[in-house]
Structures are given as C-alpha cells and as structure tokens.
Amino acid sequence: MSTVSGGASGRPPVHHKQTATGGEFLIDCEGREPAVLRYEVVDGKGLDMYHTGVPRECQGRGIAVLLATVRRETLRSEHAR
Numbered sequence: 470m471s472t473v474s475g476g477a478s479g480r481p482p483v484h485h486k487q488t489a490t491g492g493e494f495l496i497d498c499e500g501r502e503p504a505v506l507r508y509e510v511v512d513g514k515g516l517d518m519y520h521t522g523v524p525r526e527c528q529g530r531g532i533a534v535l536l537a538t539v540r541r542e543t544l545r546s547e548h549a550r
Contacts, residue, residue, distance in 0.1 A: 474539045483539045498527040506536035
C-alpha cells in the first residue's frame with residue numbers, strides 16, 4: 470500500500486492498494502473502518518469504480534469526492550509517464 474495524496478496539502482492521507490484485478494483508495498476514518506473507493510481494470514485500459522463507502526461518522530465531509538478526485542489525479546500522473 471502506498472500513500473498517494475494528503476498530509477502537507479491539508480487533505481487527509483489517501484492510500485492506494487493495488488489488487489490482481491484493480492485496487493482501492495482508502496482514507497483512515499477516526500480509527501474506524503476506512504472510507505474506500507474500489508475499482509476494477511476493464512479490458513486492460515478502462516476502470517470500473519464499483520464501490521464507494523464512507524463510515525457514518527465521517528459522512529458529510531467530502532470524503533467520497535476526495536477519493537474520486539485522488540483516483541483521477543493518480544491515473545493522470547500514471548498515464549503521463
């Protein structure tokens with residue numbers, strides 16, 4: 470798992486964990502289960518974001534939007550290489 474965003478930017482740290490078929494972006498949520506955005510790589514090039522979840526204690530803070538934004542930023546930087 471790697472940290473892909475947050476900390477110095479004033480946003481909470483976002484962690485990226487790759488799996489055999491895709492991956493997930495995670496944000497720690499006050500010591501509870503993390504907020505998560507899960508995705509799957511489709512046909513080797515497209516992404517299917519099939520699940521987002523934010524624990525009730527962390528809802529209403531823009532965490533799901535942050536997960537989607539960081540996912541987009543990460544993909545842009547990976548394709549720029």
